[in-house]
Amino acid sequence: MKTLVFDVETVGLPWLSLDPLLREWLTRGAEDGESYRTKKDWRSLSPYAAKVIVIAALNPETGHGKVWYEAAAPSSRPSRDGLFEEIGGDEKALLAGFWETAARFDRLVSFNGRSFDGPFLSVRSAIHGLAPSRNLSGYRYSVDSHVDLMEVLTFQGAAGTRPSLHAACVAFGIPSPKSAEMHGYAVGEAYEEGRLPEILDYCRRDVDATAELLRRLEPTLLPLFRR
16 A cells, blocks of 8 residues: 655744734634734634645655745755655645645555644645645545544544644654754744745654654554554
8 A cells, every 4th residue: 555644834824914804813812912922823723824835745665755845936856865855836836746646645644634734735725726636534434545643543532632743752752853943833933034944854854753653553553443
């Protein structure tokens, strides 16, 4: 079975470019300035107020993959280690490239991709007039075409605790992609500071860690979910 592990990084669209009613909706219920800023920053989780800036995809069998990243002009280059192709372009090009690649694999693997990455990629694609090649949020209780490792670790919602990728990596002795300087909530600030190469490397580390977690769960927990 050909498997592709993927991850996505998103950032909020410029605040003042958003519709005023959308800005009001995003910050509704803020009790003070700090709460307002937090709600404002969390727009990076909404495909209606944010965009995709990096997508990483890894074939765990070969160790090779692709990273699509936001760039002013189309470009393609090998990564420093030669394992990934780094492809630059606008958001529509990133999404089109990902879906084209995903269509060539039997199974996609993510961490929290069923709830976040999949819907976000799909909605942003539709906004650009692109048709996703896969439904990444289909039947929850199937691990045939999309394996969300968070769903596996929470037994498809039966367990109350939803671990972060960092927590799962620590528990399984896998080097975590997260650091004090770069983690999910630091992406927006890094993007504003022009540190896109760091975000690209971080997204790559995410798919590396997710692939290693898959290797640990493939012979242990995943068989419990196969019919």
